[in-house]
Amino acid sequence: MAKKEKEVKTNAMRILDKNKVKYTPHTYECTEFTDGAQIADTLGQDHAKVYKTLVTVGKSREHYVFVLPIDDEIDFKKAAKVVGEKSLEMLPLKELTPLTGYVRGGCTSIGMKKQFPTVFHTSIEALPTVLVSGGALGLQLELVPADLIKAAGGRVADIVVTED
Numbered sequence: 001m002a003k004k005e006k007e008v009k010t011n012a013m014r015i016l017d018k019n020k021v022k023y024t025p026h027t028y029e030c031t032e033f034t035d036g037a038q039i040a041d042t043l044g045q046d047h048a049k050v051y052k053t054l055v056t057v058g059k060s061r062e063h064y065v066f067v068l069p070i071d072d073e074i075d076f077k078k079a080a081k082v083v084g085e086k087s088l089e090m091l092p093l094k095e096l097t098p099l100t101g102y103v104r105g106g107c108t109s110i111g112m113k114k115q116f117p118t119v120f121h122t123s124i125e126a127l128p129t130v131l132v133s134g135g136a137l138g139l140q141l142e143l144v145p146a147d148l149i150k151a152a153g154g155r156v157a158d159i160v161v162t163e164d
Helices: 011-018 036-043 076-083 093-100 122-126 145-152
Strands: 024-027 051-058 063-069 088-090 118-121 130-133 139-143 155-157
Touching: 011 139, 011 145, 051 076, 051 093, 051 130, 063 076, 063 122, 063 145, 076 088, 076 118, 118 122, 118 145, 122 145, 122 155, 130 145, 139 145
Parallel strands: 063 118, 118 155
Antiparallel strands: 024 139, 051 063, 051 088, 130 139
């Protein structure tokens, strides 16, 4: 009898399993960073339901996580106000893996080395399910937004650039 190949679980998947959160893994061929739009296209998913995770650092040197639609841009002024910072900037890429335990393109708001304040864009509340990185390149997890927000210990606010 051949041994059944064991499914590889990421930290995010283990946390969701432990909390009995239902999710659907979507895998795709990927060996290096791919942007969210390419991932959505590869998986045949609507861009509006695929979200990216950004890690920032505030003037206070505290870290914050923001989750927003792949086609949107973070509004640093709005985001800073939401978390009570004077200003925010993107975390330098070389600091991402040591800080979060995740690589660029595989970073997710669930199961980082340390739980950072996490904010999801308000648009997430209108969707039945969303896709976010599953904690590894080539893996997206689809789940109910309320479950994702709860698992990440997050909250919802308007954090994207809007055209006036």
